[in-house]
Amino acid sequence: IPLILAAASHNAARPAGDCPRRCHCDEDGMLLRVDCSDLGLSALPANLSVFTSYLDLSMNNITLLPPSALMGLHFLEELCLAGNDLTHIPKGAFAGLFNLKVLMLQNNQLRQVPSEALQNLRNLQSLRLDANHISTVPQGCFDGLVSLRHLWLDDNALTEVPVSALGTLSSLQAMTLALNKITHIPDRAFANLSSLVVLHLNNNRVRSLGKQSFDGLQSLETLDLNYNSLEEFPMAIKSLSNLKELGFHSNNIKSIPEHAFIGNPSLLTIYFYDNPIQYFGRSAFQHLPELRTLSLNGAAEMTDFPDLSGTRSLESLTITGARITSLPAALCEQLPNLQILDLSYNLIQTLPSFRGCDKLQKIDLHHNSIHELQAATFQGLTSLRSLDLAWNQLGSVEPLSFSGLPVLTKLDLTSNELTTLPVEGLHGLTHLKLSGNEGLQELLMLENFPKLRVMEMPYAFQCCAFVSCDKVPIPWDREENSSNDFGRKDVMVSNQEDHDLEDFLLDFDDEPKSHHSVQCSPAPGPFRPCLHLF
């Protein structure tokens, strides 16, 4: 075909006026791109140029494609019939379209795949049949499509995987069967699809899989089983050695077994939230050297921290709502690339040393049972910005516990049992929360916290150090608010909405404002004078 085009372009100019009435045409060298979309057409336009390479007939009212109607369009590569009223496509409708690469039939009224019409489209690469009413995919309907790479059958009425029809598509690379009514995936359902890279099965009713449902899919990299009714972990994935992205969130799976992903060493992401998962095998997430994010929430039966050996690239680990009582001493040896660690809502009592987690930026340990901090616990965390230890039982905190944290800006120790706060290493804080520590009655020195902006203290008088006690501006006279003679910062008394907004804005404002204001609560006032009454 390229040779014919080259010859044609030199010898004979294409007759002008080949654009069908009311359609819009663009020239593409010798070829013609014809747009007849949304014209209310009920039949194919007449006198289409043989040099038409792209024909858009979408969003019309075409109900019938007569056999051989497009016979002469040997250069046609793309045909769009989306959004018409086709209920049936007869044999020969696409006869002569030797070069057709893309055929769009989505949003029509088809009840079955038009197998006879598709027979000799040997160059077809993309076939869209999505958003029809297809419940039948006849055996052999795709047999002639030797070049097919992309197949859309989503948003139809399929109740089972069309195993036999798919059997000949060894060139297929991407397929979606999403948004159908498929309830079961039999063994070897996709056995011949050796080139398939992407498979979407989301939003079906899949309740069960065979042990070998995905055998034969050696090229598969993305498998989407989200929004189904799976009760068991999909063991059939063990044959997918090239799998990179796996989704089975929003199902009904209650546990993830030992060695669950032993066959999938290339996994980058796994999505499985919104499952009633109560238990994880300790070895479930071992040997996943490419995995970056792991999020386990609400596994109430889980008492042991998972063994993550061989999963060294993990950057974000979240295990909340389980019953973990302790962490492995070798945590940071196993996870040297960890950046975010969220172990809130567990039963952790003691902490190991986090030395070796040099990239750790955020630690959430709130709502645990931690009762002491040692000097070595957080030593060496040169990237740590945020440390949340709220709602624990911290009574004993060694003096140098926070000394090795050069970029720490947020420390939350709300509702613990502190009686004193070691300030070594906290000079960079912008947010400090200590409310709920009834035994902490000491005054904090201004000079120890030069960058503080948001403070929550157990007692109002502890805010006095950060504000001039005699004049506490009320929000509506904020315009008069300025640094007073002594250069002290002014506290703003704000209600909850302002507080959140302030907090939100402060998060985005790395550089301290020239006029530095500290938001300290509970703010001292007429009935909470800044006199040390205790």
Next chain:
Amino acid sequence: NCLECSVENGCVRCPEKLFLFLQRWGITHRGSCLHSCPAGHFGQRGKDVNRCMKCKGPECDRCFNKDFCTKCKRGLLLFKGRCFSSCPEGTVPHLTDCIEGNWSQWSPCQRNG
């Protein structure tokens, strides 16, 4: 083609089966309902709404999902959902694609001889 619209944002709810395409319009977005999404986007169907989503790479002209390209921009070559300026090892250029070479280590025995 629109079920619900507003002066500022154009269409905000599309009929079933159509894709809502949100286009940036100054500081706002304007919605329109399409049967297939424009270049650089793919149609993502969902239970409640169908939306046009961006293909991941700027080099991709049309994609199956955000990570899997089906047609690269002019001058680039497509191989298994990715766009390349030159074909990866074991493949050879063919029109707008890279195909597995005759004798590459990974090519299936499709050709005789």
